[in-house]
Amino acid sequence: MKINPFSMVNIQEIDKLTEQFYDCISFNEEHYPKFDHLQELFYGAGKLINNNYDQPLDFTVQSYVQALMHRIEEGDATFYAQQEISDNTEVFGNTAQRISVYEYSFTAETEQPWKRGVNFVQFIFAEGRWQIVSMVWTDEKEGLNIPETYLL
Template sequence: MINIQEIDKLTEQFYKGISFSQEHYPQFDQLGELFFGAGKLIDNNYDKPIDFTLQSYIQAVMRQIEDGNASFYSQQEISDTTEVFGNTAQRISVYEYSFTAETQQPWKKGVNYIQFIFTEGKWQIVSMVWTDETEEFSIPETYLI
């Protein structure tokens, strides 16, 4: 029997792993266990998508931290829909994020499409592609239930 809670936990671990503050670096060392192979991450917020492997994503974020361009980032899932067929799954993960610890301002939102496979007795992330909400692209109400 498929256990969606394992995919829930995997997704939560991913978001927790990429979040950081000045006191706590991202938990990148744990991310490798979540991904199958090199992983594929695509930021589709720009005219041309930015294509990462897990390793190149980690390097890009660490460069921003080390250069002093990033000292805080938090991202968390606020709504999800997961579909499973056999040993594959896809999750529509609506997230909110902030680059500042200020809790008063509203956090920005976006949608992450995450693909998983079940292999060697566990679920792993194969790929993900995301886009942030803008005036042009609003998150569908059906995603927020």
């Protein structure tokens, strides 16, 4: 099988974009999330869907920022860290999709094991750069384990 070097460049750019996303939403008491940079990662209003509940929680980037800032200002959220631990990215022309397995924690304590989840992310190449169009995520829980094929 021949590897298209342009595809490798695309995947490297998508890797960086995904890392920037996780960095933007992570925060602690001394450093707020990087919300000013978050919107720049998305095409248009963006679409973020938390599918962990009976009814999906549907956000634009702006409404996601507002919801999280409200929790921070109310003192309900003082720490959040999320990082990618495995991925699979497919690129076709100016579109891409990524299965991004992540781990996350609401506490800075390192003794507790971090929880995990899966984020399905769609990208487009527009205006000379890769941008996130949408993402949908679900966290791992009892009875719902991340497939081993996602962790390779």
